[in-house]
Amino acid sequence: MQVFLITFGVFMLVIAAMAIGYIFQRKTISGSCGGLGSVGIEKECDCPEPCDNRKQKLAKEAARRKMLSEHRII
Template identity: 75%
Template sequence: MQVFLITFAVFLLVVLGMAIGYIVKKKSISGSCGGLGSIGIEKECDCPEPCDNRKKKMAAEEARRKMLEENRIL
C-alpha cells in the first residue's frame, strides 16, 4: 500500500507541475513534431477520394457552415 501511495503522490506532483507550467506560459498545448502536415500529408489517408462516411460528414459540415452564414447575414 505504501508503494501505491508514493506512486500516486509522484504522479500527482507531475500533473500539478504540468498544470502550473501551462498556466505560467499561457501557451496552447501542441505537438512537438508538427504532425503529418510537416511532411507534406494534407489528410490522414492518401486516398484519392474520401469514403462514403467522410463524404456525409463533409456535406453535413458544409450545410451547417452555410446555415450559420445565412443566419449571420439575416
C-alpha cells in the same frame, strides 16, 4: 501499498507542475513532432479522390451553408 502511494504522489506532483507551467506560459499544448502536417500529409486519409459517402457529406454541408447565407438578413 506504500509504493503505490509514493508513486501516486509523484505522478500528482508532475501533473501539478505541468499545470502550473501551462498556466504561466499560456501556450497551447502540442505534440513534440508536429503531427501529420510535418510529414506532408494534409488530411487523415490522404486519398486523391474522396469516397462517395464523403462527397455526399460535403455536398450536404455546402448546400446547408448556401441556404444559410441566402436567408441571412443583414
